[in-house]
Amino acid sequence: MLIPSPLRFEKVSAKKVSDFIREQLEEAIILKELLSEEQLPTERELAEIFNASRITVREALSQLESKGLIEKRVGAKGGTFVLPVTANSxxxxxxxxxxxxxxxxxxxxxxxxxxxxxxxxxxxxxxxxxxxxxxxxxxxxxxxxxxxxxxxxxxxxxxxxxxxxxxxxxxxxxxxxxxxxxxxxxxxxxxxxxxxxxxxxxxxxxxxxxxxxxxxxxxxxxxxxxxxxxxxxxxxxxxxx
Incomplete structure (x- = not known):
């Protein structure tokens, strides 16, 4: 008879690099370490910080944008900016x-x-x-x-x-x-x-x-x-x- 094992293992779950980046940025925004109207580093700079490709960084930023946490702005003073979390609650x-x-x-x-x-x-x-x-x-x-x-x-x-x-x-x-x-x-x-x-x-x-x-x-x-x-x-x- 098989005796139930006391060990509890989780199945392998391959996390996408973009999810890893998104989670860190999202935590910083939720914890107000990145404040409202603060400009994020450029995609190139974030790619260097996370040691990832710009495509991967862009995917992570797109997820944050869909959650209403950041906003991309164009023009002379353009860039990616943090939105007020309470304003998008x-x-x-x-x-x-x-x-x-x-x-x-x-x-x-x-x-x-x-x-x-x-x-x-x-x-x-x-x-x-x-x-x-x-x-x-x-x-x-x-x-x-x-x-x-x-x-x-x-x-x-x-x-x-x-x-x-x-x-x-x-x-x-x-x-x-x-x-x-x-x-x-x-x-x-x-x-x-x-x-x-x-x-x-x-x-x-x-x-x-x-x-x-x-x-x-x-x-x-x-x-x-x-x-x-x-x-x-x-x-x-x-x-x-």
Missing amino acids: HKRTRAEIAQDWEHMLKVFEYRMIVEPEAAFLAAARITADELDLLQHYLDQSIEADCTREWFRALDVKFHLAIAKASGNPLCEAAVRQIRTQINPALDLMPYDNQIRTVNYDVHTEILSALRARDAEKSREIMRHHIGHSADAIYARLVAKG
């Missing part, structure tokens, strides 16, 4: 978020494990420069002329900076992966002065706990913040639908 509808909600819940469960522990570690390891950087992000987020797109970018930067301050590159990589998956949902959330104020207040609490080197409090506030974020997304994008 209609391309990922509430129905899609609701349909993927079971997966999104698992992402939030994973986030609830990773980010509070990253904050716990950061409380002991964060540097003065990193604390100043977090404060800089907070100050910008509450300015009157802070746009929706820049507000979302600052939120991502704040959380990624804490993950980096944990001193554990695996935590940082995990938070990048998490934010890449949840940002499309967050980009569908409303934006007004009340949202900005609430976000500023809770981020200030986290930063204060980090400054005080209070690991337990840093972890607890981050856990509460993440739980509230998941509830808000569900109420706005799933329950309403």
